[in-house]
Amino acid sequence: MMALVYEFVWRILHALLHLQRVLISWFRIRLWNWRLWKRAVAALLVPLALGFQNHKKLGSSAGKRGLRRVRWGADGKSLEKLPLHVGLLIVEEELHYTDIANLVVWCMAVGISYVSVYDNQGLFRRNNSRLMDEILKQQQDLLGLDSAKYPVEFLNNKSEKLDHQVLSCQAVVKALSPDDGRPSIVRAAQELCKAVEQKERRSKDIDVHTLDSLLRDSAHIPDPDLVLKFGAVESTLGFLPWHIRLSEFISLPSHTDVSHEDFFSVLKRYSACEQRQGK
């Protein structure tokens, strides 16, 4: 009897929590729409008021992009500490490539050198070229950068596997899947054991360093300093277990329509974090 009552209360409690979650996300979207509205109204009213300036708008958009790039770059410099490597961890069912591409481009614009994109179904990895295309497109849209402007970085990139990475605006972007997590540690272990089997190595010489150097591929990509998680699931869902030893985890509710303000507030939070490294 009591058990039934408890279960009933539990169900109500969880229903309430779910309701709260839904309401929050609904308000977020409403807020976002409202912001869009305000912008749209402003865009409509300003040219109306200044009627004759209307036709100039198109011409100035390139300048606006340049400005944006400078502003975002300055934003990045205003932070005390910037992550070198950001992991974008998407734990949502629906993936929006444009929003992800936006995030990646923002990362590049503030001066982050390495960006990893992960989902636990391996969709980004499978649709890698689509993601990279979208990033290039957003890069042009938002920053007005020609990929032709940075030919050197592309050429320098021949050591990397091009199908997994795009090096542009001096950032390496990589799509990761669960296969880069535990299975990659297993592969490294297998390699070491094989060396032992062939008497090239002794078991006693294996330590954290040997394993770490095997797990760090030729690119010498540093461990992610910041893991930016999107979605309601509070878990890493298999994201690079070896490499996230010291990563800071910061969550945002969703990557859909994420705003630059939200993104920047995360960077600010990161820059305020202090790491004592065991001390």
Place this chain on the structure above:
Amino acid sequence: MSWIREGELSLIERLSANILKAGPMPKHVAFIMDGNRRYARKRHVERQEGHTQGFDKLAETLRWCLNLDIREVTVYAFSIENFKRSKEEVDGLMELARQKFARLLEEQENLEKHGVRIRVLGDLALLPLDLQQVIAKAVVSTRGHNKCFLNVCFAYTSRHEIANAVREMAWGVEQGLIKSSDVSEFLLSECLYSSSSPDPDLLIRTSGEVRLSDFLLWQTSYSCLVFQSVLWPEYSFWNLCEAILQYQLNYLSLQKARDLHREQQTLQQLEADRRCVAELLMHSGNGKGNATDKQSRQEHLLTYAAHREERVRGFLEALQQRRDSYFTDLTSQSAKPDLNFKRSRCLKERPVTPRRRKSPDARKGCQINLNLSSNPKKLHPRSQPKQRRPRMSPPKTTMPRRTRSNTFNRASVQRQAQKAEAPADTK
């Protein structure tokens, strides 16, 4: 202060506990007990006092966990990185550990009442010898208990643990117990210090830090992570309830992700087996028609998988024995001369790598860890699934998740093999 605080919950706490228990509860919770020093600063007390209060809070939390039917708790007590702290603080922490483990030996009956088994995970060789011996005694004395499990990570980092597991597997290869191709996700998990526990369902870190700090990186890949801003000595029952509520909200998505991962793991194992079989067939030279037809290929695959499992089981038994025997050496009274002998022998066998710790005991170089599940006959039937034997039997619903997931029984091999084999046949 004892290890498990006596006392019952208040009425309202009991009520809330019962409501929470109506939903899915975590079976294994891991804690990063952060914030002792900040607490001491905040309260203007000695740093050591902060650590002591932190320990008292652990005793209280264990009580709550018992009340909430959480049967396994893992705590991060001391990281290898913590050796970097000032000598004074490290010595203070070692002294605290010495006291508390000695205390643990005194309160046998209390632990027996609750059936608490203590395991210590980490590279104990980095600790002072006397502390190692106290820990060993505490662990051995609770060996027979099997109702609740408390895993204390001491001189631990996750990378160290994984590297150690790889070293153990390499040892197995050296001894000819396994082949390098037998190395798998399952085997690596079984070589970790935490091999006898299921992966934690919930990881809680206090004091507002939002990183794992090299704690259970492998094991928490699919766990619910909850970061709370309260300092550890101020942790309350309600904080714990909040974390559990978080876990329950995430339960379904996590379960789904785990299932997906399990599926991938099985497929990877099958793929590895098929590769090995193909290689064997190539080498044995009978690449004639009979080797390529579906049925014989599948037969080969099944025998190979069975042999692999046999090898792996033998290796894991040997590993367990090695771990246990090192450990028993440490506890036995006559351990000292024996240990010295062992130390010199190990020195010969294994040169000190320059990276290893400053502690003179590190020179022993032998990796020990205290996952004792030796002497299976002594154990209560409830702990049976923790042993390796039942893994071959078909999955039962009562088996813990991990054992079930890794059961590689023939039927499932066959089913998977047929699935995977199908496209090959259309060629």
